[in-house]
Amino acid sequence: MISEGTARNLVVRAAASLFYARGIQAVGMDAVRAEAGVSLKRIYTLFPSKSDLVAAVLNHRRAQWESGLEDAAKNCRTPQGKLLAIFDFLRSWVSEGDFRGCAFVNAFGELSGVSPDVAELSRNQKAAFREYVAELVREAGAFQALTDYLVILAEGAQVIAAIDGGVDAVDNARSAAEIVIANALGEL
Amino acid sequence: MISEGTARNLVVRAAASLFYARGIQAVGMDAVRAEAGVSLKRIYTLFPSKSDLVAAVLNHRRAQWESGLEDAAKNCRTPQGKLLAIFDFLRSWVSEGDFRGCAFVNAFGELSGVSPDVAELSRNQKAAFREYVAELVREAGAFQALTDYLVILAEGAQVIAAIDGGVDAVDNARSAAEIVIANALGEL
DNA sequence: TATACTAGAGAACGACCGTTCTCGGCGCAA
C-alpha cells in the first residue's frame, strides 16, 4: 500500500493540477480520486473536507512559488539582479503552456466571497511576496515605493499573460521594471 | 407588469452584483430571482440559460468600465493626462468598498477552464482596454511599449487592491505610471 | 488455518442547482 506521506502528495498534486486547470468548484472530489489514484475514503482521512484539501493545495502552491523565486535569484549577485530575476522566473513559468494565472488570484476571485480561509491564504501569500521584494529593495538601497511598483508589475504581468495566452506581458513587465528600478536608483 | 427592458436590467444588475460579490458558481438562479424581484420563468424567457446571463453580465461590466474610463478622461486635455486618468478612475472604483477586483479577471479565473465563452469575453475586454491605451499612447507620441507598461500596471493594481483591500496599490501604480510615461517621453 | 483488521470500490444519501412544469389568479375582449 502507498505510504501516508506519498498518498498525501499524490492527492495534493492531483488536486492542484485539476483546480488550477478547471477552477476549484468545477472539480469534484471524484475527479481528484481518479487523477490521484487514491480512494475517496483515504482522501477523507487525509483531509476532513474539501476545504482542507483546498488549503493544502494553496500551501503547496505557495511553496512552489517561493522555491521557484529563490532558484531564479540564486545565480544573481546584486539585489537589482535578484529583483529582475522575478521576471525571469515568471517567464519560465508562463512558458510552460498550461499557465492560467496566479493560483491565489484565481482562488481569491472564485472563493474569497464565500470562504474567509481562501481569502486569508491569498492575502498571506501576497504579503509574503511583497516582503520578499521589500527586502531586496532595501538591500539595493532604493526607496521603498519601488517595492510596490515591482509587485504590481509582477501581478499585472501574470493576469495579462494568463488572459492573452502569451509570454509578451512578462517581457514587457520586465522592461518596465528596469525603468522603475533605474529611476529608484537615481540612474536616469 | 414590468416592461421587458426594465426586467432585463433588473436581472442583469442583480446578477452582476451577486456574481461579483460571491463568485458566479456560488450564486444560484433562485438568488438572482430574489435579488431582482423577477420570476424565474421571466428570467428564463430573457436568458435561455445561466451562461447567457453570465455573458450579459460581463457585457454590462464592460460597458460600465468603458464609460467610467471615458468619464475620467473627459476633463483631461493632454493624452498624458488621459492616461493618468485611468488610475483616477481606478481609485474611485476601488474606494467604493465592495471592490473585489476586475470582474473579468475573476470570471476568467473561475470559469475560463470550463467555458470558452467566458474566456473569450475576458480576452475581448482586455484587448479593448489595451487598444484604448494604445491610442492615447500614439496621441502622446510615446513609443508603443508604454501601452503594455500601463496596462500591466492597471491590472496589477486591481489585483493587489482587491486582495489587500486598500487603495494604496492604485496610488502606487499611478506613481509608477508617471515614471514610465516620463521615461517614454524622454523627459528623464 | 482461522480471525481480526484494514483498505478500496463503488453504492448510497442528503443537499443543492439549473431548468421546466403546474396551478391558481388576474386582466382583457366580446
Add this chain to the structure above:
DNA sequence: TTGCGCCGAGAACGGTCGTTCTCTAGTATA
C-alpha cells in the same frame, strides 16, 4: 359575465456534488 391567455409562485425533476456507508477481498498474526 364568461372564456382566454398570460404571469408569478413555487413545486418538481434530473443531475451533480460532498460526504458517508457497505461490502468484499486481502493480509498479518497467532
